[in-house]
Amino acid sequence: KDTDFKIVYANEAFMSVYPEHQQDKIIGYTTIEEYDEKEASIFLKQDRIAFDQGESIVTEDLHMPDGSRMIVETTKRRFEDEKGKPYILCICRDITEQEGLIRQLKKANDDLDDFTSIASHDLKSPLNAIRRLLEWIEEDCRDILPKESLVNLHLVVNRAERMHSLLEDLLSFAKI
16 A cells, blocks of 8 residues: 555455455555545554554454455555655455454353352352351260261361362362
């Protein structure tokens, strides 16, 4: 693109994105001639950054001329021709599939976080109630239970404590 943001060269891949009847309106145009001023300004923002700062890299969710959507990583770099006239070179890389997979992974992680939170509450609550009941029984029956029964009761309390620790460790692992 030149400093007026008009396309001076486009490769075959770029041209093929447009329907055949629109391809003659690419070279020499900005491709946003029909946009209102605000939309055009938003569309050309990264071009301005590339001209001003030398480079712009952005991920964009684009509406394609055929009505489809594509997610691209666009790199725009300023360069000068042999006479010192500035241009920007735009390179788009289709990352639709990768972004789709990333979004699926984020959703799966969110679902796992939700599950972990629910499981944590649903498992901790009855476990805490069991631990409390066992402690009460131990306190109330310490003097009337045979020593062997107290040992067994103490083993159950310890196992409940271990289960609580295992649950905490499992939840920590799930968060990692």
